[in-house]
Amino acid sequence: MRTARKGSVEMPAFVRQLVKETEKRVSSFFKGGRGGAAEGEQPGDGEREEVIPSPYLDRPVLDKLTEEGCARWGLTYALGSMQGWRANMEDFHNCVPQLGGELAEWSFFAVFDGHAGSTVAQYCSQHLLGQILTTGGIGPEDNPEKVKGAITEGFMQTDKHLHSVARREGWERGGTTVIATLISPYYIYFANCGDSRAMLCRSGQVCFSTEDHKPYSPLEKERIESAGGSVSLQRINGSLAVSRALGDFSYKGAEKRTPSQQMVSPEPEVYVVERSPADEFLVLACDGVWDTISNEELCAFIHNRLRVCTDLRDVCAQVIDLCLYKGSLDNISIILLCFPGAPHLSAEALHQEAELEDLLESKVAEIYDELCATGEDPDLLSVLTVLASTVIPGLPPGGGIQSKRNCIISAYYQQRETHKPTVPNGLGSS
Known part of the structure; x- marks a missing residue:
């Protein structure tokens, strides 16, 4: 057995809030309630709003x-x-x-x-x-x-x-x-x-x-x-x-x-x-x-x-x-x-995969430079958004751009490292 690498993906705040609000309303509906006390109100005497842990x-x-x-x-x-x-x-x-x-x-x-x-x-x-x-x-x-x-x-x-x-x-x-x-x-x-x-x-x-x-x-x-x-x-x-x-x-x-x-x-x-x-x-x-x-x-x-x-x-x-x-x-x-009839490693497919990843890295670099030229400090979401609207030939069938997201994230952080401001010699030391 082995454990693969870890990553960092966050659920957007609005999605978390939507999930929590939906759970609260549905639960309240089946219990015959109104969805709990309104914002700023306190439950009445003898009432205690049940806190339902989010799944x-x-x-x-x-x-x-x-x-x-x-x-x-x-x-x-x-x-x-x-x-x-x-x-x-x-x-x-x-x-x-x-x-x-x-x-x-x-x-x-x-x-x-x-x-x-x-x-x-x-x-x-x-x-x-x-x-x-x-x-x-x-x-x-x-x-x-x-x-x-x-x-x-x-x-x-x-x-x-x-x-x-x-x-x-x-x-x-x-x-x-x-x-x-x-x-x-x-x-x-x-x-x-x-x-x-x-x-x-x-x-x-x-x-x-x-x-x-x-x-x-x-x-x-x-x-x-x-x-x-x-x-x-x-x-x-x-x-x-x-x-x-x-x-x-x-x-x-x-x-x-x-x-x-x-x-x-x-x-x-x-x-x-x-x-x-x-x-x-x-x-x-x-x-x-x-x-x-x-x-x-x-x-x-x-x-x-x-x-x-x-x-x-x-x-x-x-x-x-x-x-x-x-x-x-x-x-x-x-x-x-x-089964024995499963597809096997293909030199042609490996070459196409390498070409695709090279193309994605160059596209990320291009998008990063364009955003920098407008005075932005490009974040990952901005780069992904622009890339998602770009025609990329050769993406894995059934997977699309999402299936190469790890490659794209790696290319993005390479750009972050490349564009780091340099500190002149003698500065920054005590």
């Missing part, structure tokens, strides 16, 4: 957790994960490139995106695979129907055991979405429970992706309302933004309804895709990624990056930075799995 930080936590590995049958993988703007890190993962024994050619990977705490996500990351294997439906014969049934049963049993533990230990609040893949010698199995997502790239194009489970989706909304809930503000009862998850037991109490018929269902959708020599890579990621980038954009971006990067951890870090610069305010986690 966002003033500065993002940019340390990246990374991991890499491989399987003997040719799979390589990397994980990248970052807390970002969120006040807490609630993502967990599980990477098992080889299951061992008679399943030595099988692999399992999953991302768990917790909400209202990290406890459920952590528990499921430690127990879900074991529950799937305990069903006995997974074996060397690789029967797709049996495997699908085992995966579904594993999710349901995990939720059942989780409920018992939660009641015993007193942490019934919170839940987690899950996006997982089980790779066999012949098939790729996808299991989705919530709004994290998997995407498979084949021959340079998106071949398959899972469907997010959102409360406003017609079938999900129908189940929620049949269980006695409602969908408002695109959330269950105006609160929970996902319609399937492990945990969230306060939404699973409807009488005479099976677990799959509750407002929040623990049942995953399981898909099977037959493997192909044209398979390039597979992505599992939480919604902190998908909220800012489409399947097609991410497929194009990673396909491009694999031709200039030999370290998959670096590719994951670049995806995380791209999502951050495109405005993601969530925890960001991604697992990148590369």
Whole structure:
């Protein structure tokens, strides 16, 4: 494992204020209040305005957790994960490139995106695979129907055991979405429970992706309302933004309804895709990624990056930075799995990348000099604003100018250093 470099990105003050005001008003609305006392007023006798802690930080936590590995049958993988703007890190993962024994050619990977705490996500990351294997439906014969049934049963049993533990230990609040893949010698199995997502790239194009489970989706909304809930503000009862998850037991109490018929269902959708020599890579990621980038954009971006990067951890870090610069305010986690058919390092692509970075450095220098000529002391935002309106050929597909922001920032500070006023000899010393 390694930790990548740190940076300094600040949330604009107006965005922080907007987030805080929105939280305050929405919370007050559901509690039947007016939004608290007006500015300069004091709460009345017996009243105490509740202070709701913001789920966002003033500065993002940019340390990246990374991991890499491989399987003997040719799979390589990397994980990248970052807390970002969120006040807490609630993502967990599980990477098992080889299951061992008679399943030595099988692999399992999953991302768990917790909400209202990290406890459920952590528990499921430690127990879900074991529950799937305990069903006995997974074996060397690789029967797709049996495997699908085992995966579904594993999710349901995990939720059942989780409920018992939660009641015993007193942490019934919170839940987690899950996006997982089980790779066999012949098939790729996808299991989705919530709004994290998997995407498979084949021959340079998106071949398959899972469907997010959102409360406003017609079938999900129908189940929620049949269980006695409602969908408002695109959330269950105006609160929970996902319609399937492990945990969230306060939404699973409807009488005479099976677990799959509750407002929040623990049942995953399981898909099977037959493997192909044209398979390039597979992505599992939480919604902190998908909220800012489409399947097609991410497929194009990673396909491009694999031709200039030999370290998959670096590719994951670049995806995380791209999502951050495109405005993601969530925890960001991604697992990148590369098959033998993935793009390889290209001398031509490396040459084009070097030319692009040289061009960006020269553009930054040009913009800096022009701003200086007007009497300004150019700040980074001014340079970025001018550069964003400039046509730059050769930017990474799917990434655009945001994907080269680290290069631009480095070039900017080089200009700052170059334009530092010099101190004549003999001055400035005592």
